[in-house]
Amino acid sequence: MSGLVAIGSFAAGMLGALTGLGGGMIIVPMLTLAFGVDIRYAIGASLVSVIATSSGAAAAYVREGYTNIRIGMFLEVATTVGAVGGAFIAGLISTSAIAVIFSLVLAYSAFRSLRPRAEHSIDGPPDKWATRLRMDGTYPTAAGKQPYTVHNVPTGFSLMFAAGILSGLLGIGSGAVKVLAMDQAMRLPFKVSTTTSNFMIGVTAAASAGVYLHRGYIDPVIAFPVMLGVLAGALTGARVLAGAKVPALRAVFTAVIVFLAIEMAYKGLRGGI
Amino acid sequence: MWRTGRWSDEHVELFIGNLLRWGVIVAAFVTAAGGILFLSLHGGSIADYRVFRGQPDSLKSVTGVAQSAFRRNPEALIQFGILLLIATPIARVALSLLAFLKQHDHVYVVVTAIVLGVLLYSLIGV
Numbered sequence: 001m002s003g004l005v006a007i008g009s010f011a012a013g014m015l016g017a018l019t020g021l022g023g024g025m026i027i028v029p030m031l032t033l034a035f036g037v038d039i040r041y042a043i044g045a046s047l048v049s050v051i052a053t054s055s056g057a058a059a060a061y062v063r064e065g066y067t068n069i070r071i072g073m074f075l076e077v078a079t080t081v082g083a084v085g086g087a088f089i090a091g092l093i094s095t096s097a098i099a100v101i102f103s104l105v106l107a108y109s110a111f112r113s114l115r116p117r118a119e120h121s122i123d124g125p126p127d128k129w130a131t132r133l134r135m136d137g138t139y140p141t142a143a144g145k146q147p148y149t150v151h152n153v154p155t156g157f158s159l160m161f162a163a164g165i166l167s168g169l170l171g172i173g174s175g176a177v178k179v180l181a182m183d184q185a186m187r188l189p190f191k192v193s194t195t196t197s198n199f200m201i202g203v204t205a206a207a208s209a210g211v212y213l214h215r216g217y218i219d220p221v222i223a224f225p226v227m228l229g230v231l232a233g234a235l236t237g238a239r240v241l242a243g244a245k246v247p248a249l250r251a252v253f254t255a256v257i258v259f260l261a262i263e264m265a266y267k268g269l270r271g272g273i
Numbered sequence: 274m275w276r277t278g279r280w281s282d283e284h285v286e287l288f289i290g291n292l293l294r295w296g297v298i299v300a301a302f303v304t305a306a307g308g309i310l311f312l313s314l315h316g317g318s319i320a321d322y323r324v325f326r327g328q329p330d331s332l333k334s335v336t337g338v339a340q341s342a343f344r345r346n347p348e349a350l351i352q353f354g355i356l357l358l359i360a361t362p363i364a365r366v367a368l369s370l371l372a373f374l375k376q377h378d379h380v381y382v383v384v385t386a387i388v389l390g391v392l393l394y395s396l397i398g399v
Binding site for chain 2: 001002038040041048051052054055056059065067069070071074076077080081083084086132133134138202203205206207208209210211213214215216217218220221223224225227228231238
């Protein structure tokens with residue numbers, strides 16, 4: 001079984017890296033639907049793989065100078081508190097309920113991935129919180145360092161709390177909600193929001209992983225092929241990114257997510273998970 | 274000034290990047306070693322993961338995992354690798370805290386201390 005899980009995780013990690021949508025969303029459905037693993041073990045293993053890919057990718061991003069550590073750290077207050085809360089909720093509700101919530105998040109992520117992200121104007125008056133917290137920064141462009149201002153900090157903070165709860169409850173990076181908070185609400189430039197969100201995902205997942213470990217939800221025999229498979233897949237995906245047909249892959253990935261959402265909802269509602 | 278010297282944002286970010294990379298490499302190496310050891314001992318047997326049983330106490334706490342890992346218990350060795358992985362982003366936050374302290378950035382010292390507190394509470398305290 002370890003071999004098959006590792007191969008599936010490799011594919012998930014590679015697709016996640018190529019499409020930028022994250023492999024975590026496929027890991028939990030794959031383990032529960034295809035391998036019949038209890039969803040609590042599946043979420044524990046997925047959290048571990050999320051930490052691995054986030055930390056691995058962040059190492060490269062940080063050097064390029066797009067990541068805004070102040071914004072990331074401030075929003076991590078919301079995501080880590082939310083993540084610990086989400087991990088506790090996971091212990092209180094039934095596994096069927098977790099499966100149904102998971103399918104709703106999958107459906108929402110598929111919907112978002114079909115809509116192109118629109119770049120917002122980066123001028124306009126900054127939020128008073130952003131000024132007090134010195135969040136405004138610069139990012140490298142072809143024409144030199146470009147300054148940007150940060151907007152709607154309270155809205156972004158609240159959305160990040162929700163992203164943290166989902167991450168702790170479902171064992172995913174919650175990239176779709178984080179992008180919503182940083183792109184739409186706080187109006188950060190793409191590169192800044194993508195890299196800062198990735199930077200935060202590892203810290204958020206670490207906050208709930210501790211609770212999962214104490215609960216006995218992290219099984220080493222399931223977690224090791226998932227972690228190593230996803231990590232190898234993500235690294236391979238990042239290498240071949242230049243020559244890949246990203247729009248076609250995104251369509252495939254979205255179709256897979258829609259299928260998994262239906263399957264998770266069906267089994268969850270019938271009490272099969 | 275807070276933007277210059279050894280504790281400047283740029284220096285700290287570069288150091289954090291390296292910390293994250295090495296954390297993941299070491300954790301993956303330990304986990305792989307434990308996995309290979311496990312497969313060499315239990316290669317063919319398939320456990321039933323449809324039934325949720327939870328983990329034994331020795332695999333549920335930081336001290337329990339660390340102690341069993343050095344007794345050549347393959348599951349504990351994997352779990353130790355996973356602990357190293359969880360510790361990597363925590364070390365990153367601790368490093369940021371140190372950097373904000375050196376920069377006398379009091380607001381972010383408080384912000385970062387809260388994040389670190391939540392992480393340590395989750396890993397050790399629950």
